[in-house]
Amino acid sequence: MPPRRRTQFTQENIDQQLQQIHLLDQSSSSENLEQLGPIIKQIHSNRQQDAYLRTVKTLIESKDAEIESICGDNYQEFIGSVSTLLSIKTYTTNLREKITTLDQNVSQVGKALVEKKRALLQSKKTASNLDEGIDTLQACLRVLDVVNRVGEMIKEGKYWSALRSLEEIGSMPPTSLSQTPLFQHLLSSLPSLRGQIKDAVTASVKHWLLDIRNVSAQVGLLALEAMDSRNRRWRSRRERDPLLKLSKVGSAVETITYEKVEYNVLDNEHIKVDFTPLYQCIHIYGALDALDEIRKSYQADRKAQSDLIIPQPLPLSSLQSVTQEIVGFFIIESHVLATTGNFRSERDVEELWEALVKGLTTAVEYSLKKEKEADSYLRAKEILLGFVMTLESYSYSTNGLHSFIILLFEKYVGLLETQYGKRFERIVLKDDDCIPMYVENTGERNSVLDTIWLDTEQRYQFENCAVPVSLPWSQGFYLCCQDIRSFVSSFYQFIEGVAQHHRSIDDLLSKSLNTLLADYISKSMAQRAEATSNLTQIAQIVTNLEHLQVACVELERALTNIRTSQRGGTIRITAAKSFESTLSWTLARVNSAIKSKLDDFFGLSEYDWTPPTRETSPSMYLYELVNWLTTVVDSLVIKETYKDKAFSAAVDYLASNLIDFLTGRNIPMVNENAISNILIDIDFLEEEFRRHGRPDLATAFVELRATAGIVMTDTVQEYLVPSMRQAAYGNVKPKRLQALLEKLARYGSQCRDSPSRDRGEKRRKEAEAVGRVFPGENR
Numbered sequence: 001m002p003p004r005r006r007t008q009f010t011q012e013n014i015d016q017q018l019q020q021i022h023l024l025d026q027s028s029s030s031e032n033l034e035q036l037g038p039i040i041k042q043i044h045s046n047r048q049q050d051a052y053l054r055t056v057k058t059l060i061e062s063k064d065a066e067i068e069s070i071c072g073d074n075y076q077e078f079i080g081s082v083s084t085l086l087s088i089k090t091y092t093t094n095l096r097e098k099i100t101t102l103d104q105n106v107s108q109v110g111k112a113l114v115e116k117k118r119a120l121l122q123s124k125k126t127a128s129n130l131d132e133g134i135d136t137l138q139a140c141l142r143v144l145d146v147v148n149r150v151g152e153m154i155k156e157g158k159y160w161s162a163l164r165s166l167e168e169i170g171s172m173p174p175t176s177l178s179q180t181p182l183f184q185h186l187l188s189s190l191p192s193l194r195g196q197i198k199d200a201v202t203a204s205v206k207h208w209l210l211d212i213r214n215v216s217a218q219v220g221l222l223a224l225e226a227m228d229s230r231n232r233r234w235r236s237r238r239e240r241d242p243l244l245k246l247s248k249v250g251s252a253v254e255t256i257t258y259e260k261v262e263y264n265v266l267d268n269e270h271i272k273v274d275f276t277p278l279y280q281c282i283h284i285y286g287a288l289d290a291l292d293e294i295r296k297s298y299q300a301d302r303k304a305q306s307d308l309i310i311p312q313p314l315p316l317s318s319l320q321s322v323t324q325e326i327v328g329f330f331i332i333e334s335h336v337l338a339t340t341g342n343f344r345s346e347r348d349v350e351e352l353w354e355a356l357v358k359g360l361t362t363a364v365e366y367s368l369k370k371e372k373e374a375d376s377y378l379r380a381k382e383i384l385l386g387f388v389m390t391l392e393s394y395s396y397s398t399n400g401l402h403s404f405i406i407l408l409f410e411k412y413v414g415l416l417e418t419q420y421g422k423r424f425e426r427i428v429l430k431d432d433d434c435i436p437m438y439v440e441n442t443g444e445r446n447s448v449l450d451t452i453w454l455d456t457e458q459r460y461q462f463e464n465c466a467v468p469v470s471l472p473w474s475q476g477f478y479l480c481c482q483d484i485r486s487f488v489s490s491f492y493q494f495i496e497g498v499a500q501h502h503r504s505i506d507d508l509l510s511k512s513l514n515t516l517l518a519d520y521i522s523k524s525m526a527q528r529a530e531a532t533s534n535l536t537q538i539a540q541i542v543t544n545l546e547h548l549q550v551a552c553v554e555l556e557r558a559l560t561n562i563r564t565s566q567r568g569g570t571i572r573i574t575a576a577k578s579f580e581s582t583l584s585w586t587l588a589r590v591n592s593a594i595k596s597k598l599d600d601f602f603g604l605s606e607y608d609w610t611p612p613t614r615e616t617s618p619s620m621y622l623y624e625l626v627n628w629l630t631t632v633v634d635s636l637v638i639k640e641t642y643k644d645k646a647f648s649a650a651v652d653y654l655a656s657n658l659i660d661f662l663t664g665r666n667i668p669m670v671n672e673n674a675i676s677n678i679l680i681d682i683d684f685l686e687e688e689f690r691r692h693g694r695p696d697l698a699t700a701f702v703e704l705r706a707t708a709g710i711v712m713t714d715t716v717q718e719y720l721v722p723s724m725r726q727a728a729y730g731n732v733k734p735k736r737l738q739a740l741l742e743k744l745a746r747y748g749s750q751c752r753d754s755p756s757r758d759r760g761e762k763r764r765k766e767a768e769a770v771g772r773v774f775p776g777e778n779r
Contacts, residue, residue, distance in 0.1 A: 154200045160283060162197050194288060201277075201284045202294070206301070208277035213305050215271060216328030220390075222265040223327050227390040266335060273332065275339065282343050291343070299348050302333070306356050314363035316371075319380060323387040326356060334394045353396055361404045368408070374419055374490070377412035381405055381494055402498065409494050413512050420487045421520040424480060428524035432476025432544075434537035436637060440468045452481040452547070453554035472637060477544040480521055481551060487516065488559070509559070510572045517552065517575030522582045529586045533593050538586060539636040545583040546639075552576040587642060591649035594633070598653060601625040607674065609667050610747055614676040618684035625654075626688045647694055654685065655700040659707065662743070663736040669747040670740070675708045703731045711740060716766040720773055734774035741767035 153162035266273045278298075285294040309325050311318065330353060337344045364380055371377065384405055388398045439445045445467055449459060452473070462471065491509055522545075529541045556573040601621050633646050658678055661667055682705060686698040706729060710719055718724045719732065741763045748760015 154197055160280065160287075197284060198288060198290070201281045202297070204277045205281040205294070205298070209298075209301050209305065212273060212332055215273060216332065217321060217325040218271055218328065219265055219273065219331055220324035220327030220329070222263075222268065222270060223331055223390050224324060224386050226263045226265060227386055227393070231389070265331060273335075275335070278336065279340070282340055295343060298344075302329075302352060303355075305329070306352050309356065310359045310363050312363065314367050316364075316367050316376060316380060319364065319367075319383050322360070323383055326360065327387060327390050329356075330391055330396060331394060334396075350397075354400075357400055361401070364408075365404075368411070372415065374412050374415040377408055377415065378490070378494055381408055381412070381498075384408075385498060405498055406504075409498070410508065412494055413491065413508060416487060416490055417512050417515055420483055420516055423483055424516060424520040425524045427476050427479045427483070428521060428528055429531075431479065432474055432528070434474050434476070434528075434532075434534075434540040436470040436540070437473055437475050437478055438468065438470050442467055445469070445471075448478055451485065452478060453551035453558070454547070455550055455554060458550070472543050473547050474540050474544055477547055480548070484513070484516070484551075484555065487512075506571055510574075513555070513571075513573055514575045517548070517573070518578035521548065522575065522578040526582045526585055529582075529589045533596060535590060535593050535597075535632055535636060538590050538593055539638045542583060542586050542590065542638050542642065545579050545586060549576045549579045549583070552579065587645065590636075590638075590642070590646055591653075594629070594646060594650045595653045597628070597632075598625065598650060598657075601628070607661065607677070609661070609670045609674045611671070611673045611677065614673045615680055618681045619677070622681055622684055626685065630688075630692050644694075647689075647697060648700070651685070651689070651697045651700040655704055658682070658701075659704045659736065662704070662708065663739040667743065669743045669750070671744065671747045672712060675711060675740075679705065679708055679712070703733070703736075706732045707737055707740060710737060711744065716741070716770070720769060734770055738767050738770040738774075741770065 265271075281294060282291070285291050306329060309329065310322055314322065330349075333344070333349050333352065337346065337349055364384070368377060368380060384401060388401045388405070392398050437448065439448060445462070445465075448471065449462055454462070462469075488509070491512065495505055525541050525545060529538050532538060552573045552575050556571050559571040559573075601624060607619070629647070629650055633643055633650070636643060636646070658681070662670060662675065662678065682701045686695075686701065689695060689697040710716055710729065710732060716737075719729050719737065725732075745760045745762075745764035745767060748756050748758075748763060751757055751760065
């Protein structure tokens with residue numbers, strides 16, 4: 001393969017290219033040196049061509065002979081060729097000179113250009129270094145700007161954006177900047193910046209915790225007001241619909257209804273609780289893999305805040321505000337628990353709840369310890385009940401609070417018993433006038449009948465009686481019934497809305513009512529009866545006691561019916577036995593009062609026990625006595641049975657006194673005239689009782705008449721005969737007969753006349769005979 005021939009450049013070509021070179025371009029700010037390169041290469045090629053020409057010349061000279069030979073043969077052609085070669089030589093010589101000149105020129109110009117090029121390359125290298133430095137500085141500035149923006153974002157609260165920016169810096173791809181000390185310093189400062197973000201977001205949450213502590217009371221107030229409104233709305237609906245009577249707030253029916261108008265206590269026209277700081281903090285701590293740290297810190301802060309809610313001691317006047325704050329506290333906790341995933345555990349919240357409930361119950365119990373008014377317990381219960389119902393709706397366990405309310409209820413009932421007991425004592429002992437209650441019109445009568453308790457027959461009787469009318473009971477009975485109703489109302493007012501064990505509530509009500517009825521009303525009536533000798537008042541107490549016995553039965557029936565309708569138990573009223581006992585005692589007090597009055601009518605001074613003659617008419621005091629007895633006893637507003645017993649007791653008392661006069665130790669001696677006078681008085685009394693329709697009262701004088709008859713008919717010997725004694729003298733007591741005979745003997749022994757003395761001796765012997773026959777008998 002022949003060698004490749006070099007390109008031949010003529011002088012014209014070179015001149016043409018040189019003319020096209022423009023080293024200084026007027027439109028350019030830099031020298032146009034790049035165009036010299038190709039020309040220089042061409043010049044170099046021409047130099048090689050010149051060497052080639054010299055070699056050719058040598059060859060030509062060596063071949064002159066041959067050429068001459070050839071030229072001789074071809075002279076003309078040779079001449080022409082020589083001429084051509086000479087021309088070429090001349091041209092070549094001229095070209096060489098021009099090239100030499102041009103080479104010198106180019107050498108000079110090229111040297112300057114090389115220097116410029118070297119300077120230009122150095123400038124470009126410097127410019128490249130500057131560009132690289134600028135790029136690096138700009139990259140650093142961008143990183144520094146990001147770092148600076150991190151600080152600004154922290155100040156602006158854009159913690160997540162700040163953290164993302166730091167992550168972007170840390171995750172930048174390797175560049176020339178990555179190896180710089182500045183960048184390494186920035187990378188080493190990232191943990192500190194993350195710490196600043198962490199500290200800032202923590203401070204934000206701390207401030208938020210302070211804010212929610214300040215608004216907890218308002219949140220609680222709104223929640224309690226919403227629950228109160230919910231209660232009132234449901235109570236109104238229950239009153240309109242009997243089917244909902246047993247349904248309470250929180251039941252399925254009520255809950256469905258309430259959901260239609262549910263009120264958000266955390267976001268409303270009054271308040272808006274923003275949880276963003278907490279959420280942001282949780283997000284940041286989660287990204288920093290430090291969630292446990294903020295979780296523990298939050299729990300500790302909330303524990304500290306909960307410890308500050310209840311003051312020690314707790315004034316009852318502050319209980320409302322304290323419960324409001326507690327409600328707000330746990331509503332916020334409930335929202336945090338529901339919206340933060342696994343940040344809060346239910347156990348953490350339960351621990352706070354249990355501790356706060358325990359503290360609250362202890363504080364309330366201590367505050368109520370010195371309270372003597374039942375209303376204080378009622379107010380505390382109302383506050384606690386609203387508190388319980390509100391937090392129940394947020395699924396907090398309130399069993400402990402319900403038990404505490406029941407405990408308060410028991411103490412409340414104790415105070416209520418004392419309070420109403422004093423009222424009953426005042427009514428019975430001071431306020432009761434012990435006269436039949438008088439009503440003037442139908443309204444008053446119906447009001448009274450709606451207050452007291454009567455059986456169906458009595459109620460029908462009084463509802464259809466004409467007015468005005470005097471009712472059989474006194475105002476004291478009416479006031480006691482009124483206060484019993486008030487007590488029952490106050491009793492149930494406390495347990496309204498309380499989750500209760502019906503049986504224990506019913507038992508407590510039964511016990512309390514029995515205590516009030518038996519220990520206060522019944523005993524107070526016994527005291528009132530004992531303190532008065534006025535028969536009319538005592539009789540009124542008897543009537544009141546009778547109606548209270550009926551009221552016990554009717555009250556038990558009424559309360560049991562109410563409790564049954566509320567799925568409760570049975571109320572047991574056992575105080576009727578106490579009223580029965582007091583009634584028996586009061587009836588005895590009637591008899592005692594009558595006996596006391598009878599003592600005012602007669603006594604030892606009314607009789608001469610050794611009169612010289614016998615009377616033909618009864619003692620004068622008996623007229624007044626019988627008139628008083630029949631008038632007073634018949635006028636007593638008590639049952640006829642009680643009147644009969646009063647008459648019987650009074651006559652028995654009269655007979656007992658008369659026989660005691662004759663046979664007792666107070667009278668040392670008597671004569672037959674005195675005994676005759678006593679028998680005349682007995683005849684009078686029996687006649688008067690028959691005239692007043694009470695002939696059966698004569699039986700009270702049987703013993704007296706029989707004992708006196710043995711003496712007056714001188715039939716002692718007959719009495720000593722067992723068969724005769726059992727047939728005719730069964731009512732005569734031997735010792736009394738013996739005592740009477742001894743008194744007659746004593747009188748006869750003091751007489752001066754022989755017949756009387758003999759008669760006295762006879763009586764002595766008869767007394768001894770009676771004493772021998774019945775040595776073990778006692779009067």
